[in-house]
Amino acid sequence: MAAKDCDDLSREILEHVGGTSNIRSVAHCITRLRFKLKDVSKADTEVIEALPGVIKVMNANGQYHVVVGNKVEDVYDSFLAVSGLTGGGEVAADDGEDEHKTVAAIAIDLISGIFQPMLGTFAAAGIMKGILACIVQLWPEFQNDGAYTMLYTVADGFFYFLPVILAYNAAKKFKMSEFNAMAIALSLVYPTMVGLTSGEVIGSISLGFLGTFSWYATFLGIPIIMPAAGYTSSVIPILLMIAFAAQLERWVKSWMPASVRMFFTPLVVVTVSVVLGYLVIGPVATAITNLLGAFFQLIFSLPVVGSVLGCTVVAAVWMGLVIFGFHWSLVPIAIMNITNPDLGQDFILASIIAHSFALGAVVFAMYLKNKDPKFRAIALPAMISSFFFGVTEPAIYGVALPDKRAFVVASIGSAVGGLIIGLTGSVIYVVGGLGVFNWLSFVGGTTGFTYMIWAIVASLVAAVLAFGIEFAIYKPEESAQ
Structure with a gap:
């Protein structure tokens, strides 16, 4: 334009x-x-x-x-x-x-406001991880080359320091100093603190499905409980810490004399937030993370039907969630699954791989049958955007949703794609790009290219099915009425 x-x-x-x-x-x-x-x-x-x-x-x-x-x-x-x-x-x-x-509206606005600004760069880092995983599968020796090490910093640096990025975005949403927030986050990824978990465990406690909590040092006799991998790449701990710090900052400013506010406010806010973060907020956040992971693991691990049912349902309703912004409630959980060193993979976002392909195929079928120039001018770029780049809003709002039936057909195709992912147990190892670039997210672990092949199969089956149904039932003259 x-x-x-x-x-x-x-x-x-x-x-x-x-x-x-x-x-x-x-x-x-x-x-x-x-x-x-x-x-x-x-x-x-x-x-x-x-x-x-x-x-x-x-x-x-x-x-x-x-x-x-x-x-x-x-x-x-x-x-x-x-x-x-x-x-x-x-x-x-x-x-x-x-x-x-409503509470739901506030929560969705909060989550989307924190995660949206970083998604482009986050996806780029995921794509690089996928590309490197493909190269290593085909050329294992490349992993020993300095080029791999350098490029991996491009891929993994963003994930490793994710708490800092989230702190900056969360500070804007919670209306506090971005620099105070980043100082808190930097303490979570500080090498000395991260290195504590490589030392000797001096105590631990098991809380059942909430996990086992260990500590490697104490703060004036109080256990410093940390995950085995520390807080690098974590999501919930920093969000809770910034939510607390924002309230603390407002309270401190309310009584701190203006003459010393500039440096004493950060001193109080950052110090108190970091100490309470490590001693209280971090362990609570870890428990919440473990609980969310256990909940979805429970659904997806139900005997016989778990992964199939979970993947199919998520894939079927995903585009409906996108319309109202509710899909943001699942994205943080997927990120936590992938960054969890005990899991390192995600089944939630894996299940929706086919939705943009099904939608693009539906729009393409409508494009072929509808000769109206105005409609075709909207449909063609929407189809390309959805099918190749995974950006579905133009196709949803501009083409499929006004027709209603086309939206249902696309959702059916997406559900079938999710079914295939569920039947094959395919997962993603990074939160990567969209559309065809998202196939790279399935490369990793001990499975090589297997899951990526199934992702491609799921995408193509969903696209062919959705195209066939829409081409058979779509009547441009009815849609124009």
């Missing part, structure tokens, strides 16, 4: 969401501009949806979503320039902003 077109679209969107004064904040994900509006009733949704370049408008989980597809970064940058707003930041936020939100 040309710069002038982006600017024109941005001005129209700004006007019809109620102007700058009605915007609390604006950010973007892979395909959407995400607004927090003071008064949603001031936004003219029908007008915005009719704008050239806008695919769909959604109001979900406390956010006003304007779906513009793959050109979202250009439109976002243009919108910031036109509006004068700061991207992702607060804009005249009022007290009681979440007053009328």
Whole structure:
């Protein structure tokens, strides 16, 4: 999209969401501009949806979503320039902003706000891990070369220091100093503390399905309980620590004299958060992590039907979850599964490998049968985006969902793909790219390329099935009515 077109679209969107004064904040994900509006009733949704370049408008989980597809970064940058707003930041936020939100809406907004900004880089690191895994499978000696070591830092560095990235994003959501948050996170990945777990275990306690907790040192006689791999690559511990630190920071600022606030506030907040983080919050977070993992392991390990049922259901409902943003509730769990040294793999996101292929195939079938130029102009890029790059929003909102039946067909195809993944026990070893790049996520462990082959089979079967059903039942003249 040309710069002038982006600017024109941005001005129209700004006007019809109620102007700058009605915007609390604006950010973007892979395909959407995400607004927090003071008064949603001031936004003219029908007008915005009719704008050239806008695919769909959604109001979900406390956010006003304007779906513009793959050109979202250009439109976002243009919108910031036109509006004068700061991207992702607060804009005249009022007290009681979440007053009328449901608990679910607040939770989804929190999770998505923390994880969305990093997904592009996170996926890139996952793709590199997949590529290196493929090379090692074909050329084992490469693992001893310095090139492998250097490239692996590109792949694994982001995962290793994940708590620092999450701390920065969480600080923005919890409205605290990003530098204080990162200082807390850095203490979790500090080499001396990480190295403690390689020493002698001086005590341990078993809590059944919550796991066995060991300690390698004490703090004034209090056990410093840590996971065997420390807190590198962890998710829940740092999120809970930042949630606590944000409250502590606000309290400290309320009484700390202004003359010393600049350096004494960080001193108190970081010190207290780190100490309590290691002694209390970390062990509690580890227990929660173990509990979540055990819950999904229980479902997926049910005799005979566990993995098959779990994978099929998750795959069938995934696109429905995407519409309302509820898919974010599963992403952190998948990341925890992969970064857990005792597991190192994930079955949840493995099950949805076929959904973008089924959706792309459905849109392609509609494209072949529908000769309307306007429809085809929307369908072709949506199909390419979904099938090859795994970005499904344009296909969902622009093509499949308005037809309804096409959305169901795509979900059926996705479910069949999930069924194949479940039957074969395939898992992913990294949270990698989307679309065809996601196949690389299945390479690793002792299985070599086996799971990747099944992922490709699941994707193609889902695509062929969905295409066949949609091509047989789709009637453009009925959809136009």
